[in-house]
Amino acid sequence: AGQLAAVGARMKAAADELGGPTRLLVGKPGLDGHSNGAEQIALAARDAGFEVVYQGIRLTPEQIAAAARDEDVDVIGLSILSGSHLELVPETVRLVREAGVDAPVVVGGIIPPADQDVLAEAGVARCYTPKDFELSEIIGDLADLAIEHRRATVGTGDRG
Numbered sequence: 001a002g003q004l005a006a007v008g009a010r011m012k013a014a015a016d017e018l019g020g021p022t023r024l025l026v027g028k029p030g031l032d033g034h035s036n037g038a039e040q041i042a043l044a045a046r047d048a049g050f051e052v053v054y055q056g057i058r059l060t061p062e063q064i065a066a067a068a069r070d071e072d073v074d075v076i077g078l079s080i081l082s083g084s085h086l087e088l089v090p091e092t093v094r095l096v097r098e099a100g101v102d103a104p105v106v107v108g109g110i111i112p113p114a115d116q117d118v119l120a121e122a123g124v125a126r127c128y129t130p131k132d133f134e135l136s137e138i139i140g141d142l143a144d145l146a147i148e149h150r151r152a153t154v155g156t157g158d159r160g
Contacts, residue, residue, distance in 0.1 A: 003136035004048055007143050011049030014147045018154050022074040022146035024050045025103075027064040028057040029080055029088040037108055038079035041138065048139050050146070061088060065095035073103050074146035074153075080109040090122035097123070104145045108132075 015021045026042045028035060035057050042054045053071045055063070068076050076096065078089060085107060093105050104125035111119065116127040125145060128138055 004044065004139060007136060007140045008048045010147070011143055014143075014150065015049060018147075018150045021049055021051045022143070022150050023071060024052050024142060024146065025064070025068050025071060025073040025076045026052060026054045027059050027067070027076065027078050027092070029059055029061055029064060029078060029092055030082050030084050031058055032080055032082035032084075033057050034081045035079075037081070038077070040135065041077060041079070041108065041142075044135050044139050045142060048143065050142070061092040061095050064092050065099045065101070068096050068101045068103065069099040073101070074149045075142055076101075076103050076105045077142065078105065078107045080107065083110070085109055085111055086115055086118060089119055089124060093123040103149050106142065106145070108138075 011022065024045050026038050028038055038054070042052045046052045053067060053073060055067055078092060080088060089107055096105065105123060106126040106128065107119060107124050108128040111127050111129055119127055126141060132138060
């Protein structure tokens, strides 16, 4: 709880500096209905000071890209446990970029190391697996990515 509180303090300071809280979109692409991990991340991020957009399960890449654009997010987290990450994640990243959103994309799920390299080449900033179980570290990473994105876009009139 102490580490998460420290992340929260960093998020509050960044919100004060940057004119508002950073925004996290949590998406579950594909037919995967296992939402526990995504919901844990969404709740912990909210508790740390993120504004969280969570639209539930079984979303299409198009729905996620539209939400990223419409919700003006600073980081996008995709949770995928179905094994279809090599198909769905690159497609989602492509559609997000085509929608004009340059926010970093992270992915959580059962993702083998070789697949993590493929996803990085497709534009994924970070991959988290069950080995990354320390919630405060994940939220800290998301905070770093979101704050960096927000700082790069403040004053440009374009937060996407």
